[in-house]
Amino acid sequence: xxxxxxxxxxxxxxxxxPAAASMGVVLPDKGSALVEGGIVLxxxxxxxxxxxxxxxxxxxxxxxxLVLWAWKEGVAEKAKAxxxxxxxxxxxxxxxxxxxxxxxxxxxxxxxxxxxxNLTIWHNKIDACIFVGVxxxxxxxxxxxxxxxxxxxxxxxxxxxxxxxxxxxxxxFRIEDLYTMTExxxxxxxxxx
Amino acid sequence: xxxxxxxxxxxxxEAEKETQFITGSEAVREAIRRANVExxxxxxxxxxxxxMHLVGDLFAEGYIKEYFRGExxxxxxxxxxxxxxxxxxxxxATGGPGTLxxxxxxxxxxxxxxxxxxxFMTRGINSxxxxxxxxxxxxxxxxxxxxxxxxxxxxxxxxxxxxxxxIAEQTEVHIPVGVFVDGFFVTHTRDKVDIAPADMKLPPYxxxxxxxxxxxxENVPFRQMRDPFVMKSNYVSYSAHASWQQEVMAAAxxxxxxxxxxxxxxxxxxxxxxxxxxxxxGTAVSQSREAMAMARSEGFSVGLVKIKSIRPFPEKEIRxxxxxxxxxxxPEFNRVGWxxxxxxxxxxxxxxxxxxxxVYGGMTMPPNMIMDEIRxxxx
Numbered sequence: 092x093x094x095x096x097x098x099x100x101x102x103x104x105x106x107x108x109p110a111a112a113s114m115g116v117v118l119p120d121k122g123s124a125l126v127e128g129g130i131v132l133x134x135x136x137x138x139x140x141x142x143x144x145x146x147x148x149x150x151x152x153x154x155x156x157l158v159l160w161a162w163k164e165g166v167a168e169k170a171k172a173x174x175x176x177x178x179x180x181x182x183x184x185x186x187x188x189x190x191x192x193x194x195x196x197x198x199x200x201x202x203x204x205x206x207x208x209n210l211t212i213w214h215n216k217i218d219a220c221i222f223v224g225v226x227x228x229x230x231x232x233x234x235x236x237x238x239x240x241x242x243x244x245x246x247x248x249x250x251x252x253x254x255x256x257x258x259x260x261x262x263x264f265r266i267e268d269l270y271t272m273t274e275x276x277x278x279x280x281x282x283x284x
Numbered sequence: 285x286x287x288x289x290x291x292x293x294x295x296x297x298e299a300e301k302e303t304q305f306i307t308g309s310e311a312v313r314e315a316i317r318r319a320n321v322e323x324x325x326x327x328x329x330x331x332x333x334x335x336m337h338l339v340g341d342l343f344a345e346g347y348i349k350e351y352f353r354g355e356x357x358x359x360x361x362x363x364x365x366x367x368x369x370x371x372x373x374x375x376x377a378t379g380g381p382g383t384l385x386x387x388x389x390x391x392x393x394x395x396x397x398x399x400x401x402x403x404f405m406t407r408g409i410n411s412x413x414x415x416x417x418x419x420x421x422x423x424x425x426x427x428x429x430x431x432x433x434x435x436x437x438x439x440x441x442x443x444x445x446x447x448x449x450x451i452a453e454q455t456e457v458h459i460p461v462g463v464f465v466d467g468f469f470v471t472h473t474r475d476k477v478d479i480a481p482a483d484m485k486l487p488p489y490x491x492x493x494x495x496x497x498x499x500x501x502e503n504v505p506f507r508q509m510r511d512p513f514v515m516k517s518n519y520v521s522y523s524a525h526a527s528w529q530q531e532v533m534a535a536a537x538x539x540x541x542x543x544x545x546x547x548x549x550x551x552x553x554x555x556x557x558x559x560x561x562x563x564x565x566g567t568a569v570s571q572s573r574e575a576m577a578m579a580r581s582e583g584f585s586v587g588l589v590k591i592k593s594i595r596p597f598p599e600k601e602i603r604x605x606x607x608x609x610x611x612x613x614x615p616e617f618n619r620v621g622w623x624x625x626x627x628x629x630x631x632x633x634x635x636x637x638x639x640x641x642x643v644y645g646g647m648t649m650p651p652n653m654i655m656d657e658i659r660x661x662x663x
Binding site for chain 2: 107109110111112113117118156162163190192205206207226227228229231232233235236239251252253255
């Protein structure tokens with residue numbers, strides 16, 4: 092497959108899928124987003140995320156340490172907004188509190204770990220997930236493994252530059268965007284779509 | 285110490301410059317003076333010693349908050365890693381055997397996503413003992429995961445060091461940058477260098493935008509490990525480690541955009557449509573430029589490609605240039621020809637690539653050596 096044809100799609104892709112960045116997928120500039128390896132406007136990607144969340148059988152939010160502790164001003168508000176968005180979807184929340192591998196294994200019913208994320212996805216039969224508040228390196232490590240071994244549709248709400256390895260990725264994600272998406276979800280649900 | 289004000293990077297990089305006639309080592313000092321570096325750690329090794337000595341002077345003047353000498357190169361590179369993990373902007377330099385003595389640290393830096401900037405003043409590798417110019421250590425460094433820039437001149441050295449902090453510290457990049465320069469040829473000779481006013485400095489590093497948690501007492505209280513997996517033999521450990529390595533390589537890919545933004549491009553060309561291309565990096569570019577001028581004055585169709593970024597390597601650009609040339613000559617200051625290997629690894633037709641001429645052990649490269657190859661390729 093040529094680099095330009097590479098698309099970031101639900102797997103299981105392969106035993107060891109490549110980093111999308113090494114296959115020619117580039118991060119979006121400000122105001123844009125990534126959908127399955129292609130650059131689109133941010134608003135279009137937000138619509139797509141709402142679609143995916145509302146049509147999934149078992150969507151789950153994976154909040155990471157950056158939103159699990161009130162380590163700086165504004166984080167508690169952001170965490171609350173994430174919870175409201177998950178509730179609007181009717182999605183479960185399974186936290187990623189820790190980046191170290193846990194042995195002999197994590198309890199996949201209640202947590203996810205970036206080094207073996209597929210245990211949680213398989214155990215809970217998760218078909219769509221949201222990464223939020225996870226440090227970028229650990230998010231990318233996990234996102235590639237999920238694409239390699241599961242058919243879960245991955246979405247990343249990143250407050251930095253975004254993630255090529257997610258199927259949908261927003262960048263510079265702020266609390267206002269959470270409010271906007273929650274409203275979009277409520278509106279869509281109100282319309283019965 | 286001159287009172288400095290923080291300015292946005294473009295303001296510093298595009299400021300009206302003063303031309304100074306200084307050595308490469310002094311150009312390093314002037315870059316660090318403006319880089320808002322918080323900490324520098326040094327260990328002397330020729331031809332790097334003077335650079336870090338001059339950086340020490342900056343500490344004495346108050347431009348740097350912390351500066352000390354490590355026990356050896358491995359200790360320095362390990363200390364630098366600790367400083368970067370703690371969230372400070374840090375600088376060091378080494379060269380030759382010092383590079384090899386510290387070798388394990390460089391992959392560790394990359395794997396830990398540390399935005400360290402390190403200058404490598406290259407020299408020969410023992411044995412027999414030599415302190416003379418040679419770029420062979422770059423061959424060893426190619427797969428450590430760090431970004432590798434190769435300076436041709438003191439101006440390059442100054443600009444690459446100063447701007448490397450901006451490349452290294454991007455969240456999606458956040459891996460070390462090594463600025464390599466041919467020892468003695470650049471470090472110990474004087475050249476004209478255009479330098480921004482000394483009352484300007486870069487914005488400070490923001491460790492909280494790092495892709496890995498900064499290890500300070502203000503950050504979120506969770507456990508982390510940046511050298512994990514070795515203690516377990518199972519699929520999860522292997523798979524996570526593989527994904528981790530891929531992510532470090534991906535970070536280098538993402539650096540292309542910022543090398544383009546801050547250094548113009550990964551390559552520079554002169555007469556890229558010529559029949560014969562000289563492709564080089566470091567001071568081999570200067571010798572090639574002389575040879576090109578001689579050749580063109582004799583009517584030969586010769587162009588020059590200067591490779592500034594060795595990692596990430598400009599694969600597409602080089603593939604395209606080699607495709608259109610009738611012959612490619614790769615002059616190098618080392619015995620192994622690592623740049624020729626790199627070029628051959630991306631070229632469609634490797635038979636047109638001449639892996640030389642090469643000199644080493646401190647020898648200079650007369651442009652006539654390159655001219656001889658140009659004549660041979662023109663028959």
